[in-house]
Amino acid sequence: MAEADGATAAPRPDPDPDGVAWIEPPLCTKCGVLVRIYPTNYDRWVSLAMVELPAKDVPEAFRWRLARVPGRSPIPTDIVAVRVRGIDPLPSEPVVPAHRMMCIPEWGEP
Structure with a gap:
């Protein structure tokens, strides 16, 4: 299921609790x-694009939404990506489109 959805990205490393460096989004290696x-x-x-697009512009296989994980406090503590299905x-x-939809090398090399 993960391969079909394109959810094959490596997890981000946990930030150093004593570090003060700015945390930037990672770059696609391709x-x-x-x-x-x-x-x-x-x-x-899963690697997602940095922008949201209207659903009409994103093929079904690449549609994701970001959902807040409910917790005990009213302040959301985590966000997960959920495939748009059903x-x-x-x-x-x-x-939110999957990055592989927008990644130019994924389109196929001549």
Whole structure:
């Protein structure tokens, strides 16, 4: 399931609790563009694009949403990526595309 969804990214390393360095999003090793890496709701990690797009512009296989994990406090503590399945979103509804949809080397090399 993870391979079919493209959820094959490596998890981000935990930041050093004593570190004061700014934490930047990682770069894609294939195209060099910034990506967002989030855990999925089934214990894998996925690379997502930095922008949201209308659902009509993103093929079904690449649609993700970011969901807040409910906790004991009213302040959300974690966010997970959830594949958009079952009920199709409205064409204008924003979704987060998987980075592999936008990664130019993924389109195939001549």
